[in-house]
Amino acid sequence: MTNSVANNVDRYAKLFEQLQQKNEGAFVPFVMVGDPDIATSVDIIKTLVTAGADALELGFPYSDPIADGPTIQQASIRALSNKIKTDDNFEIIRQVREAHPNISIGLLLYSNLVLKRGIEKFYQDAVNAGVDSILIADVPLREADRFIAVANQTGIKQILIAPPNASDDTLAEIGEKSQGYTYLLGRAGVTGAETAVTIPASALIDKLTQYKVAPPLLGFGISTPAQVKDAIQSGAAGAISGSATVNIIAENLSQPEVMLDKLQSFVTEMKAATRK
Structure with missing residues (x-):
């Protein structure tokens, strides 16, 4: 396996530094990715x-997306059909990377897609396409080590999930193993804008900082600037x-120009809401 660590720019570190400034x-x-079609x-x-x-968080279509609500399930179905x-998927990302060399690109997907291709091959193909990070939605922290090992070999950042009820031990382990960014769940359950996010108490964020x-x-249920x-x-x-x-895409499938305007x-x- 080619070791691409040396060639892998830490776009996340750069991004967070610039945002802080x-x-x-x-x-x-x-x-x-691939919804509704390649072009x-x-x-x-x-x-x-x-x-x-x-930065971008990109899903790969999957037939059994257990962590996703109906909106994202439908996006998978459209792409798979x-x-x-x-x-x-990798070809689409290659085209995006070519046009935008500095944007951080993360994948959020299911373990079956990775295991089917082989962990090493999947991660190396991701590096070659220009991916910065991978989050595997159905792999709990206690089973993440084999993915983290390959991530470290290839220079990919393995993104870990911090659930809202995480114990101190879990947060300490995430602190030790996390790279790139940490996906902080806004609430339990499946994805969807139908159920609003519960903004975490700053106490949880303080703990995350404490464990470095x-x-x-913050993800799951974020749908408004407020x-x-x-x-x-x-x-x-x-x-x-x-x-x-994804709702904007679903609602404007017959009018791609309108869809792109609304996404814009x-x-x-x-x-604009991120400016303090």
Whole structure:
């Protein structure tokens, strides 16, 4: 396996440093790669970047997405019905990376997709496509070590999830092993803008700081600029919005131009809310 650590720029470290200097938080939209088709997906992701996204969180379509609510499940179904494969996903990311060399690109996906390809091959293919981080939604912390080992070999950041009820021991372990950023769950359950985020008490954020976890980004249920502002005021380094972004795609499938305009406005408004 090629070791790409030396070539791997730490885009997350750079990003958080720049945001700190500007006194801003990060806004990170999530979309499903390949939804609804390859060409539109490339346009969508490029639009998110030009509209002001600080980083990208990208899903790979999967037939059994247990952590996702109906909005993101439907995005998976649309992409899969267009026969989108893992190779296509990496090709879409390659095109985005070529157009935007500095944006941090993270994957949020399920272990089956990684294991089917082989962990080493999947991570190396991700590096070659220009991916910075991988979060595997259905791998708990206690089973993450084999993924972390390959991540360290390839220079990928393995993103870990901090649940809202995490014990001190869990937070200490996340602090020890986390890289890039920490995905802070806004609430229990599945993804979806239908159930609003519960902004964590600043006590939890203080604990995360105490255990020196990678910068926490709050996700699950973030759909409005006010929620982004609240997340950052609570001490989170930024916010991730998935279902609200994917909803815009779902509602405008027959009008791609309108879809891209609405995505542009949404990201611009959400990003504006990160300015302290």
